[in-house]
Amino acid sequence: MSSIRVLIADDHAVLRAGLRMLIEAQSDMEVVGEAADGLETLSRAGEVESDVVLLDLSMPGPPGTATIERLVRLVPSPRVLVLTMHDDPVYLRTALLAGASGYIVKKAADVELLSAIRVVYHGGTFVNLTRPGEDQRSDEVRHVHRDSPAAGQPKPLSQREVEVLRLLAQGHTNQEAADRLAVSIKTIETHRKRLSDKLGLKSRADLFRFAVEARLL
Amino acid sequence: MSSIRVLIADDHAVLRAGLRMLIEAQSDMEVVGEAADGLETLSRAGEVESDVVLLDLSMPGPPGTATIERLVRLVPSPRVLVLTMHDDPVYLRTALLAGASGYIVKKAADVELLSAIRVVYHGGTFVNLTRPGEDQRSDEVRHVHRDSPAAGQPKPLSQREVEVLRLLAQGHTNQEAADRLAVSIKTIETHRKRLSDKLGLKSRADLFRFAVEARLL
DNA sequence: CCGGGTTGGGGGTTTTTCCCCCATACCCAC
DNA sequence: GTGGGTATGGGGGAAAAACCCCCAACCCGG
Numbered sequence: 001m002s003s004i005r006v007l008i009a010d011d012h013a014v015l016r017a018g019l020r021m022l023i024e025a026q027s028d029m030e031v032v033g034e035a036a037d038g039l040e041t042l043s044r045a046g047e048v049e050s051d052v053v054l055l056d057l058s059m060p061g062p063p064g065t066a067t068i069e070r071l072v073r074l075v076p077s078p079r080v081l082v083l084t085m086h087d088d089p090v091y092l093r094t095a096l097l098a099g100a101s102g103y104i105v106k107k108a109a110d111v112e113l114l115s116a117i118r119v120v121y122h123g124g125t126f127v128n129l130t131r132p133g134e135d136q137r138s139d140e141v142r143h144v145h146r147d148s149p150a151a152g153q154p155k156p157l158s159q160r161e162v163e164v165l166r167l168l169a170q171g172h173t174n175q176e177a178a179d180r181l182a183v184s185i186k187t188i189e190t191h192r193k194r195l196s197d198k199l200g201l202k203s204r205a206d207l208f209r210f211a212v213e214a215r216l217l
Numbered sequence: 218m219s220s221i222r223v224l225i226a227d228d229h230a231v232l233r234a235g236l237r238m239l240i241e242a243q244s245d246m247e248v249v250g251e252a253a254d255g256l257e258t259l260s261r262a263g264e265v266e267s268d269v270v271l272l273d274l275s276m277p278g279p280p281g282t283a284t285i286e287r288l289v290r291l292v293p294s295p296r297v298l299v300l301t302m303h304d305d306p307v308y309l310r311t312a313l314l315a316g317a318s319g320y321i322v323k324k325a326a327d328v329e330l331l332s333a334i335r336v337v338y339h340g341g342t343f344v345n346l347t348r349p350g351e352d353q354r355s356d357e358v359r360h361v362h363r364d365s366p367a368a369g370q371p372k373p374l375s376q377r378e379v380e381v382l383r384l385l386a387q388g389h390t391n392q393e394a395a396d397r398l399a400v401s402i403k404t405i406e407t408h409r410k411r412l413s414d415k416l417g418l419k420s421r422a423d424l425f426r427f428a429v430e431a432r433l434l
Numbered sequence: 435c436c437g438g439g440t441t442g443g444g445g446g447t448t449t450t451t452c453c454c455c456c457a458t459a460c461c462c463a464c
Numbered sequence: 465g466t467g468g469g470t471a472t473g474g475g476g477g478a479a480a481a482a483c484c485c486c487c488a489a490c491c492c493g494g
Contacts, residue, residue, distance in 0.1 A: 012302060017327035018235010025238070036324075085229065107253075110234035158439060171388060171425035173481065186442050189483080194439090204421075208388035212434075375470060390450065403473050406452080411470090436494090443487075450481065456474075464467085 004121045005032045007050040007078065009041040009067075011059045019054065022110055029117065036060075038067040045071055050078045051121050055100075057084045057091065062159055065098040072099035079120040083113070092127065102126035157198065162216065164191040168204060169211035221338045222249045224267040224295065226258040226284075228276045236271065239327055246334065253277075255284040262288055267295045268338050274301045274312065280431050282315040289316035296337040300330070305426055309344065310417060319343035374415065379433065381408040385421060386428035 006023050008016050008031060016034050023029045032048045035041040037060045045053060053071055057064030068080050081102040082095045092103045101120040104113055108128050116126040157165065167177040174192065178185040201207050211217050223240050225233050225248060233251050240246045249265045252258040254277045262270060270288055274281030285297050298319040299312045309320045318337040321330055325345050333343040374382065384394040391409065395402040412418050418427050428434050 012323035013326045014239075014300070014323045014330055015229075015232050015235060018232060018239055021238040021242070022231075022235055083231070106229035106231050109230045113231055160440065169388065171386065171421035171423075173420070173422075175481080176420070176422060183440085184442055185481095186444095187440070190441080191439095193483090203390070203393070204388035205390075205393060206388075217429075217434075377471065392450080400471085401473055402450095403475095404471070407472080410452090438493095439491085441488100441490075443489105445486090446484080448481100448483070450479100452479075453477085455476090457472095458474105459472080460470080462467105462469090464465100 003027075004029045004052060004117060005048075005050045006030065006117065007033045007035065007041070007044060007048070007053045009035040009038075009044075009053060009059065010056040010083070011036045012056075022114070023117075026114060029114075038062040038064065041067055042070055045074055045078060049076065052117050053078045053080050054083050054117070055080055057082055057086065057095065063162065065094055066159070068095065068098035068100050079123075081116055081120050081126065096125075104128040157195070161191050161195060161198075164188060165195055165201075165207055165211055166216045168192065169207045169217060171204070171208075220244075221246045221269060221334060222265075222267045223247065223334065224250045224252065224258070224261060224265070224270045226252040226255075226261075226270060226276065227273040227300070228253045229273075239331070240334075243331060246331075255279040255281065258284055259287055262291060262295060266293065269334050270295045270297050271300050271334070272297055272317075274299055274303065274308065282311055285312065285315035285317050296340075298333055298337050298343065303426070308426065311427070313342075313344075321345040374412070378408050378411060378415075381405060382412055382418075382424055382428055383433045385409065386425045386434060388421070388425075 006029055008019050008023075010016050010019070013036070016036075020031045020034070023031050032050050033044040035044045039062065041053065041055065041059075055064065055067065055071075059067075064082070064084075068082075071078060071080050079101040080099065081104065082091075082100045083104055083106060084091060084095075085106045087105045087107065095103050102116050102125060104116045104126065105128060108116075112128060116128065119126040163181065164177060167180055168174075168188075172180065174188045175185050178188045181188075195201050195207065199210060201210050223246055225236050225240075227233050227236070230253070233253075237248045237251070240248050249267050250261045252261045256279065258270065258272065258276075272281065272284065272288075276284075281299070281301075285299070288295060288297050296318040297316065298321065299317045300321055300323060301308060301312075302323045304322045304324065312320050319333050319342060321333045321343065322345060325333075329345060333345065336343040380398065381394060384397055385391075385405075389397065391405045392402050395405045398405075412424065416427060418424050
């Protein structure tokens with residue numbers, strides 16, 4: 001009897017508790033751990049073997065895609081099922097590119113979630129979006145995987161730069177962002193300068209628009 | 218033997234399922250209904266009597282504050298416990314002003330949530346925020362709340378004020394907003410002052426958060 | 435070892451915000 | 465018609481924030 005070992009990674013404790021009850025209520029599943037951010041997810045995944053990692057893309061710390069990439073490089077590697085509130089094909093695409101095996105929105109019914117866990121456990125790919133489009137792109141996604149530059153005009157942003165960008169786009173002053181990240185205002189100014197150099201984002205309104213397009217908000 | 222009748226209002230079905238299991242597992246609580254948006258919440262609340270409405274502020278449809286205001290006007294009126302992912306005193310303030318009896322973030326542990334339900338059911342006010350800032354403003358909120366529990370709704374914004382709010386929330390400076398609306402910067406300053414007076418939205422980050430909650434962006 | 439990222443600083447200017455005061459004009463309700 | 469709320473605009477000054485140049489240390493990966 002091998003039940004599906006699930007690791008829950010979500011920053012909302014209430015949701016984790018709910019998911020745990022839901023999963024533990026299944027005869028063929030068990031919860032082997034919980035994590036509240038990306039780093040904790042990786043360390044938990046290193047401590048306990050799991051078959052499926054139920055992962056929220058939007059957690060504090062490193063971007064969800066980076067967490068996925070590291071998870072699937074583990075040995076033995078768990079399958080990653082992304083559980084997110086973003087009903088968005090762009091998110092889906094980046095998640096699959098990073099190595100996720102499934103993508104389900106939080107709006108989905110619980111039976112769907114359980115079904116998705118079983119599908120990805122058995123090696124399948126589960127995708128659940130209410131918004132249409134991008135259907136057969138999934139295949140294409142596999143091929144593109146990790147090699148195509150995809151018109152790399154904008155220089156890639158570091159994680160830290162993305163964090164700073166997000167805070168500033170949300171209307172925080174340099175000082176407020178510095179406090180949030182527990183660094184000096186000078187550091188924020190430096191990051192902001194780099195954002196300006198790399199992407200031409202000068203005013204706060206520029207930062208806001210870019211953040212919206214990049215779906216950072 | 219009267220158990221606490223809870224109505225769950227959240228647009229994430231998975232979370233609802235989790236909450237239902239969590240609550241049903243308590244001997245003194247029962248779930249009498251679920252809703253996925255503001256309108257459904259109101260109709261459900263009209264159909265079944267409930268003691269506590271567990272409400273997510275960020276749902277499709279009307280703003281969460283409007284839903285709260287209508288809920289507390291029902292007879293008999295349920296107590297509203299806001300369950301949100303926004304760990305933010307500004308959100309707290311608007312929720313309490315709208316008539317909520319409690320505010321708990323989704324990051325909170327499940328035992329805290331259960332405790333909060335019991336507190337508001339017994340007529341208390343439960344507030345849970347991890348962020349310490351904005352102290353004097355919090356006091357103000359509590360004061361207003363004590364004086365006029367459900368009455369002190371935020372004054373409605375004029376159309377123009379909403380426009381200004383939107384532009385400023387998008388990161389535009391006063392001058393940029395003035396240019397957009399073809400008015401003087403002094404006019405923007407005046408509107409901004411009104412926003413500050415009416416809703417306590419002082420910093421640009423405050424404006425941003427409120428605009429997000431009000432779905433203006 | 436070099437380059438990029440992250441951190442932090444000195445020291446200055448310019449921009450923006452914020453605060454008080456004020457005014458006119460419109461519309462709507464009492 | 466008088467008062468209240470909204471929208472518009474202003475003067476002037478203090479404070480805060482942003483912006484600009486320079487610099488430097490540390491760490492890490494190729």
